Structures are given as structure tokens and as C-alpha cells.
Amino acid sequence: MKFFLDTANVEEIKRINELGLVDGVTTNPTIISKEGRDFKEVITEICELIDGPVSAEVIGLDTESMVTEAREIAAWADNVVVKIPMTEEGLCAVHLLSKEGIKTNVTLIFTVAQGLMAAKAGATYISPFVGRLDDIATDSLALIRNLKNVLTTYGFQSEIISASIRSLKHVEEVAGVGSDIATIPGALFPKLWSHPLTDSGIQAFLKDWEAFQK
Numbered sequence: 001m002k003f004f005l006d007t008a009n010v011e012e013i014k015r016i017n018e019l020g021l022v023d024g025v026t027t028n029p030t031i032i033s034k035e036g037r038d039f040k041e042v043i044t045e046i047c048e049l050i051d052g053p054v055s056a057e058v059i060g061l062d063t064e065s066m067v068t069e070a071r072e073i074a075a076w077a078d079n080v081v082v083k084i085p086m087t088e089e090g091l092c093a094v095h096l097l098s099k100e101g102i103k104t105n106v107t108l109i110f111t112v113a114q115g116l117m118a119a120k121a122g123a124t125y126i127s128p129f130v131g132r133l134d135d136i137a138t139d140s141l142a143l144i145r146n147l148k149n150v151l152t153t154y155g156f157q158s159e160i161i162s163a164s165i166r167s168l169k170h171v172e173e174v175a176g177v178g179s180d181i182a183t184i185p186g187a188l189f190p191k192l193w194s195h196p197l198t199d200s201g202i203q204a205f206l207k208d209w210e211a212f213q214k
């Protein structure tokens with residue numbers, strides 16, 4: 001499974017990317033607004049840092065505005081991916097953009113049917129929202145598992161980005177049911193390699209070693 005960072009914070013991206021574990025980055029208007037910086041400037045900076053897809057979302061809601069914005073965003077960098085919301089107008093935009101070779105990430109997916117529609121429209125990536133489904137007591141893991149089965153059964157090339165990831169358990173669970181990618185907030189990423197028993201184990205080994213040296 002690939003790991004994307006779900007942040008637009010350049011310092012956070014630089015730090016975690018030094019480990020060689022970041023395969024891409026996703027953003028949304030909320031994430032971008034937290035940085036208080038120009039949208040294009042932030043996205044182009046991230047695109048230079050990361051050797052992988054970087055998602056930047058459109059704001060328009062009708063097909064024409066989405067396509068116009070998408071063409072503009074797609075020209076910012078070779079590795080930029082345009083995020084399009086999962087609506088009828090969004091599907092129409094994805095269909096048009098895929099014919100132009102512009103990569104898309106269809107976002108705010110909550111059902112298998114939505115994911116299937118996005119894949120049929122030609123989405124490069126589809127983003128089901130795990131945490132937001134859990135918030136309304138709906139089985140998010142079943143969605144990822146079923147989506148993966150459907151896309152594989154019918155030979156779609158779209159990759160699943162499990163989004164709205166809130167915990168280490170989410171990451172492990174979506175990996176277990178075949179998600180192609182998990183996009184993970186910067187604050188959660190270090191939990192992937194840390195464990196208190198690892199830390200206490202190191203301390204105990206060192207203590208025993210020091211006692212043996214005396």
C-alpha cells in the first residue's frame with residue numbers, strides 16, 4: 001500500500017519525506033486554508049518536493065467551472081492531480097478531463113455506487129472517506145473492501161485512496177482489505193513506526209548493557 005500525506009504544510013512534508021516513505025500528497029480547501037498562503041504557491045512548492053501525485057481541489061460546482069479550474073491547476077506541475085467532488089457535474093468534468101489526459105481524484109465518496117461511477121467516468125483516483133463514515137456509525141471498512149472487489153472484478157484502473165484517516169487502526173485496516181493508498185495526516189504519520197514497547201525495550205536493553213559493563 002502506498003502512503004500519501006494529507007497535509008499542505010511544507011515543513012511537515014519535508015520532514016516526513018526525508019524518511020523516503022511519502023508516495024504522494026493530498027489536500028483539500030480546508031487543509032489549504034490552514035496554511036494561510038497562496039493556493040498555487042503552496043501546491044507548486046509541494047509538487048517540487050514530492051516525487052509523486054499531489055492532489056489540489058477545484059472550488060467550482062458546475063462542470064464548466066470545474067473543467068476551467070482543472071486545466072489551470074493541471075498546468076502548474078507535471079505531478080499535480082485535480083480533485084473533483086463526487087457530483088453529477090463532477091462526473092461530467094472527470095469524463096471530459098480524462099479525455100484530455102488530465103489526472104483526477106474524485107473526492108467525498110461514501111458508497112460503492114459512487115466509486116463505481118467515478119471509475120467509469122475515468123477517475124485516476126477515487127477517495128472514499130473512512131473517518132467520516134465511522135462518525136455516522138457506518139462500516140467504512142466494508143466500503144473499502146467492496147470497492148476494491150468491484151474495481152478488480154471489472155478491471156478498472158482507478159486507484160483507491162482511503163481518506164479521512166484518523167487513527168493507526170484505520171491505516172492497518174484499510175491496508176488489510178486492499179486499499180491501494182492511505183492518505184494520512186502529518187500528526188498521525190509517526191504513529192506508523194512508533195510503539196511504547198519499542199521505546200521501553202530499547203531503554204531496558206541499554207540499562208542491562210550498562211550494568212554488564214560495570
Ligand code: E4P
Binds near residue numbers: 027164
Ligand atoms: C483527503 O483527500 C480528504 O479531503 C481528507 O482526508 C478529509 O479528511 P477529514 O474527514 O479528516 O476532514
